[in-house]
Amino acid sequence: MQDELRDHLITEEPYYQSTADEVELYEAAYSVRMPMMLKGPTGCGKTRFVEHMAWKLRKPLITVSCNEDMTASDLVGRYLLDANGTRWQDGPLTQAARHGAICYLDEIVEARQDTTVVIHPLTDNRRMLPLEKKGEMVEAHPDFQVVISYNPGYQSLMKDLKESTKQRFGALDFNYPDHATETRIVVHEGGVNEDMASKLVSVAERARNLKGHGLDEGISTRMLVYAASLIAKGVAPLAACRMALVRPITDDPDMRDALDSAVTTFF
Template sequence: MSDAIKQFFIKNEPYYRQVADEVTLYEAAYSVRMPMMLKGPTGCGKTRFVEYMAWKLKKPLITVACNEDMTASDLVGRFLLDAEGTRWQDGPLTTAARFGAICYLDEVVEARQDTTVVIHPLTDNRRILPLEKKGELVHAHADFQLVISYNPGYQSLMKDLKQSTKQRFGALDFNYPQADIETEIVMHETGIKADVAGKLVAIAERARNLKGHGLDEGISTRMLIYAGSLIAKGVDVHAACHMALVRPITDDPDMRDALDAAVTTFF
């Protein structure tokens, strides 16, 4: 096995709390190498799920955090100049296709549409990646799978996946877990007691009800883990909530007051 791919294996089991049948469905999708699309709000566990599945399937995972400045060359590779002259360097997508990794394009909707079209030949029966600058046609390894994620709540006419892209993928919907499961997750990840974790989840539920009524997004599970981690380190619970839950999601004074009041109600 190439040293280029060994570093992408996940050695330790990531903690993932199964909510429904998403693990079984993903395993079935991987068995036929179906490209997968994970849809859900930020911080709800999409990335952790992919990490867990890569560990469970014993496959390397190459993750790309997509952004609007990302070019096709950032994905497939480019020629570089060094002391010995010009050499080709594979991008993360090409590396994954060559060596049979799972390639995870996180928040793919952030990338330009002219960039994301390079994945099309890999997501149908061809399973190929043309490297036009190099004049090479990469046939994807039998273990290769492409996974993308995005937050439908942020989509717009200017920022959405083309139907020609969406229809190449199977899809799993993710959301924030039910209160008892989310409480269990926060307890496990932070070490705080059940009653404190439950109160943090209750605050998050209040905030999520305000989505579209002053908040663009609610408080995520990730943010609850941040707050719980601070509390576990001895930070005052109100200060921890203000820093990890309230301040990051809004600058509106009235909305901050409303969320601060929710914190005071539960603590």
């Protein structure tokens, strides 16, 4: 293990409840170093899945949360000034490629398209990263892999991946788990009993049916864990649900009333 990556090793198993054959498929993809694209709604477990797989494969994981202000230099690196003059500092993508980590670009469509194209030569048979400012060509380490994620529900013509980018990746679809699986997750992560977790999941399922009918996004598994954690600390279930489930996803008074009614059905 390169010393540069020791801080990126995940030493304790991240809890992840598989819903299909995604673990086996990802292991097969990593065995041939196929770049992977994870698609699914926010808070459904994409990031936890990547962390779990990095732990399972015993590979360091470098995560980048993409945003519209991110430049190519933020990914590949730049020259910095210090007391001795200038020195080059690798960006997270270069560090992962050079030393053999999994590089996870979370919500990649939030980054500008002129930024994301820098991954192209790393995600085809070349597996190379040109550092134009430094005049260096980095050959990807044999253990290196790129993983990207995004939420297709938020995409528009202005915020989508180019076809030339998409076709460089294998893809796994993620969604919210079935009722029983999601209940187990909420029990484990939120610290409540099974009956309470099941009621929370039922609230989420009601809200998800409203997606596209007044709601841009449904209640995520992450939000259910937040609500469960509050309840486990002694907050009344109604108050916990309003704070962690209802208020974050809508400002519309009528929609809030509808969601509050759904909550009171179960609590």
